[in-house]
Amino acid sequence: MxxxxxxxxxxxxxxxxxxxxxxxxxxxxxxxxxxxxxxxxxxxxxxxxxxxxxxxxxxxxxxxxxxxxxxxxxxxxxxxxxxxxxxxxxxxxxxxxxxxxEPGARRVSGEGFTGWLRGPSDAPGTVVVVPGLDSAKEEFLDLVSALLARGLAVFAMDGPGQGVLAATTALRPDYEQVVGRVIDALGVARIGLVGLSLGGYFAARTAAVEPRVAVAATVSGPFRLDWEKVPPRVRDIMARRAGGADAAREFARHVDLAALAPRIAAPLLVVDGDLDVIPGVTNGEPLARLAPHGTYLSVPHGDHLLGNARPDWLPYLGDHITRFLTDASA
Structure with missing residues (x-):
């Protein structure tokens, strides 16, 4: 290229x-x-x-x-x-x-995570934003701003193999354990959860097994990965983030939400762009269909992460998270 x-x-x-x-x-x-x-x-x-x-x-x-x-x-x-x-x-x-x-912003770190908690201390709800394969908390500042503007507190994080932690940790499929520790550290009873790209898989997986997730959303998240069909560049990135080609192959084997999707009890919004076509990656439509309270938003002209179509999904996602998270808080 x-x-x-x-x-x-x-x-x-x-x-x-x-x-x-x-x-x-x-x-x-x-x-x-x-x-x-x-x-x-x-x-x-x-x-x-x-x-x-x-x-x-x-x-x-x-x-x-x-x-x-x-x-x-x-x-x-x-x-x-x-x-x-x-x-x-x-x-x-x-x-x-x-x-x-934001003098009130607070750095929060623990085993396998670090990030910033922003927003009012008396916010009606707290949202955790999860990045993806080669993204980081610094990539989604506009999403954080949209959630903050709706009166929510937001914790944008790096997890294992992500952002500032990528140099010292590796990707892990059981990300729900990390999010569980995040919730403990934040000291809240329930959270909203937003995952982007591979973070969408992490968010959906967490929503299926972590009862403290009150509402969730995924953006360009994979439902399933087929390692043999994934493009070499994506395999290379995954190998760097997972600790080698064998570890990456094993990680990819876990990326399949077919069994977990029906267990997601929280309202779930799945956002995809129709132009986001990556060989070996099954996009989010099956996730929305199998989740008991799933909603699918497909943007015809959207690409991966839909940076070319922000007005078509970002306000909707912000309202979705706010509505269900504040209802749960009430």
Missing amino acids: TVSDFADAQWTRAVGAGVDPHEYRRVTAGLTSVDDWGPSFVRTGHAYLERAENAGSLLSAGEYLLTAARWFHVATLAPYPEAGSAAAAADHALSRALTAL
């Missing part, structure tokens, strides 16, 4: 993560190979750190730091020897941004 093809393939994902589309085009236009991706995006992130240092207000500094976090994270989407350092830089920039912008 040429660097131009790679940049085009990541376009809506990067924009959906909050990267300025015009700057994205300027940065990627100067790349000569995919190997240049990581270093160029990291340089852009550092440029925003410098802007933060020279900002005329704490608000401007915080906004620059949020932008830096996004660029550092997107740097990790291509194979890059320093991906661990870029993920750590994204995590640090987000930490500095929230310290500046």
Whole structure:
């Protein structure tokens, strides 16, 4: 794949993560190979750190730091020897941004997870946002903002093999154990749960076995994986995140929600884009059909993570989570 093809393939994902589309085009236009991706995006992130240092207000500094976090994270989407350092830089920039912008935000970490709890202490409900195969808490800041705007508290997390933890941990299929520890650490009785991409599998699996999930939603989540048919690039990413090809193959064997979907008692919204076609990946329609309280939202022009169709699903998802989570709290 040429660097131009790679940049085009990541376009809506990067924009959906909050990267300025015009700057994205300027940065990627100067790349000569995919190997240049990581270093160029990291340089852009550092440029925003410098802007933060020279900002005329704490608000401007915080906004620059949020932008830096996004660029550092997107740097990790291509194979890059320093991906661990870029993920750590994204995590640090987000930490500095929230310290500046939201003094009430709280870092919460435990075995196999870390993240930020944001929102009012007296919120009517708390939502946990779960990233996917090569995503991280820094990628879904706009989703978090949509949930915060509805009065909810939100914990955006990195789990095993994800974000800042990818350098020291590996993907695990029993993610419900991690979410269980998150709920314990947050000290809440019930949560809403949103999972994106592979995080959709983690969220659906957790909703099937964790009774404290009051409502759930998946976005571009797989119902089933067929390792032999998954594209080599996806297998390579999974191998890096799982700890090797054999571990990745074994992990993929677990990604099948056929038996778990009927056990999901909570209201479940499944969001897919019709243009999200990945060989070896069965999308979410069977999950919505088999879940007792499943709703399927299919966006005809949506791609993976639907960064090209935000108005078609994000408000609906925010309202879905808020309605059922606050009803459960009441």
